[in-house]
Amino acid sequence: VIPRLSAIASATAVLLFGSSPARRAPYDPQLATVISQFLSAKNPLLAANASVFVSDGLTYNVDPRLVVAIAGQESSYGTNWGLCSPSGYNAWSILSSGACKNYNSYPDAIDAENQLLHKYIALNLWADIPTIGYHYCGTTPDCAEWSDNVSFIYHNLLGGNLSDLTFARGMVDFEQLSGPSVFSGITPPVTVGIATFSGGQVLDATTALPVDRSKVYGTAFFCPGCLPTITISFSHPVSNFSVFLMNGLGLTITYVVRDNFAGFKIVTLPANFLSGSGTVSLPEQGILLVLISGDSSTTWDFLIDDVQFAPM
Amino acid sequence: MKRIFQAILYASLSCVSIAVVPYIARTQNPPNVAWSSSEVNVVLGPGAASTSVVTFQSSKDLENVTLQAVPAISGFLSIQPSSFAVIKANQSQQVLLSFAAPAAAATGSVEGTIHIQAGRQTLPQTLKVTVSIVKQRVGFVVPAGFAADQRMIDLGGPVSLNNFGNHYEHGGLIPPGGAEIYITDVALPPPPLLDFIAGETVGALTSAITSIAVAGSPATKVVYTDLPGGVRYRNVAIYVPRGTRLFKLYLFFRDDDPQADDFLAAFQQVISTITLP
Numbered sequence: 001v002i003p004r005l006s007a008i009a010s011a012t013a014v015l016l017f018g019s020s021p022a023r024r025a026p027y028d029p030q031l032a033t034v035i036s037q038f039l040s041a042k043n044p045l046l047a048a049n050a051s052v053f054v055s056d057g058l059t060y061n062v063d064p065r066l067v068v069a070i071a072g073q074e075s076s077y078g079t080n081w082g083l084c085s086p087s088g089y090n091a092w093s094i095l096s097s098g099a100c101k102n103y104n105s106y107p108d109a110i111d112a113e114n115q116l117l118h119k120y121i122a123l124n125l126w127a128d129i130p131t132i133g134y135h136y137c138g139t140t141p142d143c144a145e146w147s148d149n150v151s152f153i154y155h156n157l158l159g160g161n162l163s164d165l166t167f168a169r170g171m172v173d174f175e176q177l178s179g180p181s182v183f184s185g186i187t188p189p190v191t192v193g194i195a196t197f198s199g200g201q202v203l204d205a206t207t208a209l210p211v212d213r214s215k216v217y218g219t220a221f222f223c224p225g226c227l228p229t230i231t232i233s234f235s236h237p238v239s240n241f242s243v244f245l246m247n248g249l250g251l252t253i254t255y256v257v258r259d260n261f262a263g264f265k266i267v268t269l270p271a272n273f274l275s276g277s278g279t280v281s282l283p284e285q286g287i288l289l290v291l292i293s294g295d296s297s298t299t300w301d302f303l304i305d306d307v308q309f310a311p312m
Numbered sequence: 313m314k315r316i317f318q319a320i321l322y323a324s325l326s327c328v329s330i331a332v333v334p335y336i337a338r339t340q341n342p343p344n345v346a347w348s349s350s351e352v353n354v355v356l357g358p359g360a361a362s363t364s365v366v367t368f369q370s371s372k373d374l375e376n377v378t379l380q381a382v383p384a385i386s387g388f389l390s391i392q393p394s395s396f397a398v399i400k401a402n403q404s405q406q407v408l409l410s411f412a413a414p415a416a417a418a419t420g421s422v423e424g425t426i427h428i429q430a431g432r433q434t435l436p437q438t439l440k441v442t443v444s445i446v447k448q449r450v451g452f453v454v455p456a457g458f459a460a461d462q463r464m465i466d467l468g469g470p471v472s473l474n475n476f477g478n479h480y481e482h483g484g485l486i487p488p489g490g491a492e493i494y495i496t497d498v499a500l501p502p503p504p505l506l507d508f509i510a511g512e513t514v515g516a517l518t519s520a521i522t523s524i525a526v527a528g529s530p531a532t533k534v535v536y537t538d539l540p541g542g543v544r545y546r547n548v549a550i551y552v553p554r555g556t557r558l559f560k561l562y563l564f565f566r567d568d569d570p571q572a573d574d575f576l577a578a579f580q581q582v583i584s585t586i587t588l589p
Binding site: 059060061083092093094095096097098101103108112113115116118119120122123124125126127128130131132134135136137138139173211212213214244275277279305306 | 463464467469470472479480481482483484485487488494496498502503504507510511512514515538539540541542543545560562564
């Protein structure tokens, strides 16, 4: 069930050059291509779902390489059906009540496997592959090599990080920047990784912002030179965008978050002293620009944090 | 030859009489002691503590009664009260077991018993005690029917309990009738906590978020269902910020399980007995 050594060089190169201050390892924007190439010679039907591995990995914060590796161990990537039948697309040999779970398609099965792994990996309960192997396969002699095999595929062949099985999106939390606790005036655009923020300034332990005492980026009508819109521009297209938006005014305000595809979300946030805030997500793929503004161009005060996105 | 045979027979009968007489003396009117539970299991981290209340009653009056733990576990618990001048027949006696692990305790599992001595007689009905030492600095009483997963302790993972002898289905699903409890801690994430919770419950259907208290600290309780492997689970997650750490307690079981109320009660026992650093 161990595949031949392939794709390791390209996967490693992507990991080395793909890192940026705004990104949490081990996210890899080229991973769909890596997985597609890796699987194409083994099972073209599974290879055709490379983008599903990656999009589900982003959704559930599970490294897609791990899902591929388990399929390699359990069914030679859906080519050597031991416990389950091919018609159920269960290349991961997930049993329920002693019987093989059947799925409608590979995307369904990939989603089910991701939900299973998310439940334990993202919650920090199964932290490494030996722990997964113990729960997944047990301690019988047949399972003795499960962890080693999965680790080999995941790490040696696909370049996965054995100490981090998650697949977090890139995130900007402004923590490496500095700023005052009250607005003092607009600053030049702030660039973190592939994201550039403009229209306001970085604040730290912001006065009258109980919901977030960490560093944030904000704008307000009483901030000299600040604009009523925060602009986020990306040097590369991104997907899975979200931002934590906070109302800085003492009354309920409606905000609009828009992207360059005319996609938008409208949210109404309670007053700042009521911790009025929320995470706003945009579903569009290939986003290059995000604009955030309130419902007034004369009286505004809002802030953002934890900007998350997946470079494409 | 005949004399030798007679001598052997005499000696044998003498041995029998020596062995049988005390046995009869002990069993002619033996008091029967019943404990409120057959065993007590606790999980303790280095320096952690927890308590459990058990009761017992005797079918006969007893005098000069003492309760003692065997040496294997005596360093982990104290018994209060540990002596009774008189115990009346069929009257329930309450005993507080206070468990504590030394700060340098090594991970692993220790088993022993608490026995009752009445006068010079040790009664045969003992209470089994298991102490599981984990690396996390938590302490709590394991609910009846559940056991700590020793393999997870060995792997250095979070505290893990289940009621199915660690026999997961292939793929990692909980078997029908099974439930598992996890206790772990992570660095306290930046606020708001609800954002952190939203990340953990991606793809899940949340039915309730409530505020509760755990070990004297405010906590957030989340009830949700999800579909790991395509099987619907019912889950309870409890988040307890404590200093720079966020303690997390989880209960997972299949959504259609008729024992759901039992599992929820077991989880509640963990919540009500847990101590956190």
